[in-house]
Structures are given as structure tokens and as C-alpha cells.
Amino acid sequence: MDETQIASLLKSSSLFPIPQSLKLSYGTAGFRGDATLLPSTVHRVGILSSLRSLKLNSSTIGLMITASHNKLSDNGVKVSDPSGEMLSQDWEPFADQIANASSPQKLVTLINDFMKKEEILIGGEGGRGEVWLGRDSRPSGESLIKAAEIGVSSVLGCVAVDKGVLTTPELHWMVRAKNKGLKDTEKDYFENLTTSFKCLIDLIPSNGNKISKLVLDGANGVGGVKMEELRGYLSNLDIEIRNTGRDGGVLNESVGADFVQKEKVLPLGFGVKDDVGVRCVSFDGDADRLVYFYVTSGDNKIELLDGDKILSLFALFIKEQLNTLEGKVLSRVGVVQTAYANGASTDYLKGLGLDVVFAKTGVKHLHERATEFDVGIYFEANGHGTILFSEGFVSLLVEKQKEMSEGSDEYNAVSRLVAVSNLINQAVGDAISGLLLVEVILRHMGWSVQKWNELYKDLPSRQVKVEVPDRTAVVTTSEETEALKPLGIQEAINGEIEKYQRGRAFIRPSGTEDVVRVYAEASTQEDADSLASSVAQLVKSFLGSI
């Protein structure tokens, strides 16, 4: 690294001193924490993104400022690789190191060593780098994006392009499109969704299936606002949008997909009286997750159609198309879930004859496994997921279609699969594209939300969070279903599980919040609640509570 570069890094990082005792880790989905603590972190992730762009021959990298479902006062930052996927995991240790470097000098030394190891050239000998920035609707994002910009451009030859307020999946989609040389603006994103949605609607056999109005809970975040924009392009979606954030509601506060999925109650803005039986959907704060729900009657309890049920609907539809092509197109279809998947959904998917595999929590892990298939469908129970189509498989479909007679069942099945591969975000889970696919499949099947819910009956489950002095004291196996540390806790958990019919429970440290998560499942809700609470008690007695 030459003198000019060293001076540039020292100068810019002295503008963003690291708060004392800050200890951050890249975690399940990037760095997160109280927004006031993050300027130095975001600035440094800006530097990292520039280096990543230089390393990957000037490909465009994405940097997203968001803390998704966390409270409004939090924020966070994560990086998108050129393909739109999450930052390659082998750069995460470097991200951790620079985020925690205690002084500008230490930061420069770490960067210098890393550049040597990765053979990254800067300035005259190196190429140019480009980083696209996006942020969710959090007010703190405005100043954090400036910190990112300064970080990016403190690496010589690198520029930041501020793309403004976006959903996380929009930024990933745009970065992917840019690197593929495709149309890459937000308008292109909307047009792509509109075209493929319309194509799927036109392919509905009877085209007569009527569907009732959908009501969206936008979590008072960016998703509702973007959905309003998209509505302007769509002529065939009857949707009412609530919780856009303009009516005084607070981001993620008693609204949004995370709240609805974990609490299993109606979000604010939805009423027991008026909304009985209505098909409703919730996005999370940065619109990369969705869950559906409806209220049956009386109280504010809901019937939840979570990520597992969305996954099941998608799997069924894909399978139906592939069955039509049996003998013509060979394909490997796989489903990826995590330990949080409801046991009943796994049984159902296996019953469909699908290959079901498990990955660790965090979409980066699920995404990776899904790429092993021609069609890989992955979802976390909380509603984050998508369908990946391998490029080879899509080319094969297009090739085969040329031999089929237009309008035949086979031809239509291929057209549907190709349209789904365009509609559903190939980079990352996307609440907007997920919503459009759910809507079109329901219309295709002629199903109400209630009918869809009957695919299988969820086993009662309960999730709780336990605040402990040090959540890293919990170490789990790679599948996260067993705790290796603290010693003895797993045996104690097993002792509790044995007391319940169809009992299953596990603990793991959260990667996004300072808590240990407890998950429990059993044959009745009472039992699931009681199992969750005894396991939470064990966590407190082994780790201490605060």
C-alpha cells in the first residue's frame, strides 16, 4: 500500500472513531446494533466493500444499511457479492477484525496484511471499484450512508453510488443485474416483476378463478411503500396496504412479519371485527421476509401461514409443472429448511417425494445448499426464502420448449417454470416477489387462504428469547439442534423433551440480537409452551440471567 493510500485511510477513519468497548461480529446477517454505535463499523464495511470490488475485477458490490426486524433505534450493515448473494463467508473474519480494530493505525495494518494475502492491488496498478449503497427507512440510515460513502472512496480508485431507500432484496437484485450486464434500475426491477407476474396470470388454465382482496401489513417500513409504487404498474392485483409508516406507526413495533410469526397475534392496524377471514400478509422491516395470516374470530389470535407453508405451496406448484414434463425434462428438485422448520411441514414435503435437507439458521447457509439442485427451494420458518433455478436448467427448459407445440400442457408448464424463475428473486429472499408468486399460485389452484392452510396442520410450537450475561457461552453442533456447551445442558434439555409427546426443543445463541433463542414443539400448544418455558429455565440456571 503506498503512502497516499495509507494517508487516505488514516484520514477518513479518524473521522469515525470506534466507540469504547464495542465488540461486534458479522453474525447471521451482517453487523447490527444500536445505530449510534455504528458509524465506524459502517465506514469500515465501506472500505471492505471497495476491496471486495477490486478483488473481483471491478465487479459491483452492494452495501445495505438495515437492521431488518430489529427495533427502530438499531441499524446494521451487510454486503452483497456480485451475484447478489451474501458476502462470501471466507471474508467474514476480516470483516470482524476491521470492525473491531481499536485505532486507525491498527485498522491500516490489518487492511495492509489482508491485501497482501488476497493479492489486492490499489491505485495505479489496481483497477477501479464500485459499490452500490442502499438503506431501509430508518432515519439513522441517512448519516450512516454518508459514513459508508466516505469509507468506500477512501480506497483509491473506488466510487460509491447511493441508490437511496430500497428494500434489501431490491439492492441485491440490482447488483446482480448490473454484474450480468442486464437492466439494473429500480424501474427495471418493477417491470420484471410485472411482466413475469402477468405472464403467470395469463397461463392460468381457466383464467376465471376469482380471488378476494389481499391486505398487506408493511411493518411501517420500506416494503409497504415500495409495494404502493409497484401497484401502479400492476393491473391485476387487488391489494390494500396498511402500516406504511406514514400514519404514525413505528417500524416493527407490534407490526411486521417477525412480530406476527413469533407472537402469533394480529399486528396493529388489523381488527378482529373487520378482518375476519381476510387473506393478510406481513413484510418485515426491510422486506426480505413475508408471512401470511388470517383471523378466525373472537380474539386477536391468528392462523399463521409461515415460511414453511409458503415453501410447501411453492414446492407443490413446481412439482405439478415438473410432473407434466415427466420423461421430457429430468430435474433434481430440493428443499432446504432449518431446525426451526415445523416438523409437520418436513413430513409433508417428504410425503411429496421431495429431497429435504437442513442448513444452519441464516439465509446464506440455506442459499448455499439450494444451489446444489436444478431447482432449490429454501425457506426459513420466519418467511425468508426463495427458489433458485440453475442457469443450466433454465436453458434446458427453453431449449426443450422449442420442440413442444405452443399451447400444449407441456409448453405451458415450461412457460410457467421460466416465468417463476424470472419472478422470484434469484439473489435473495424477497417479500414482494414472494407475495406475487403466492397470489398467482392461489389463483392458479383456485384456493382460498383457508384451503391453502389445510395442506398440513402445524405442530404447536413456541419460541422464546432468554437474556443472559454471555450468549456465546452456548455452542451448538453444526445443525444447531444440540448444545455442546455449557456442558450438561443438552442432557438436561433431553430430560425435558422426553416428558412430551412429539417433543422437540433446541437452543442457540442469536446472531442478530443479544439473546439465547429457545424453540420447542409438542403435540399440544400447552405442552409446547411448557417445554419452551422449562428449557428457558434451564438456560437461565446454566448461564445466569440478567
Ligand SMILES: CC(=O)N[C@H]1[C@@H](OP(=O)(O)O)O[C@H](CO)[C@@H](O)[C@@H]1O
Ligand atoms: C429464529 C429466527 O427467526 N432467526 C432469524 C434471525 O437470526 P438469529 O441468528 O436467530 O437472530 O435473523 C436472521 C436475519 O434476519 C434470520 O435469517 C433468522 O432466521
Ligand SMILES: [Mg+2]
Ligand atoms: Mg429482513
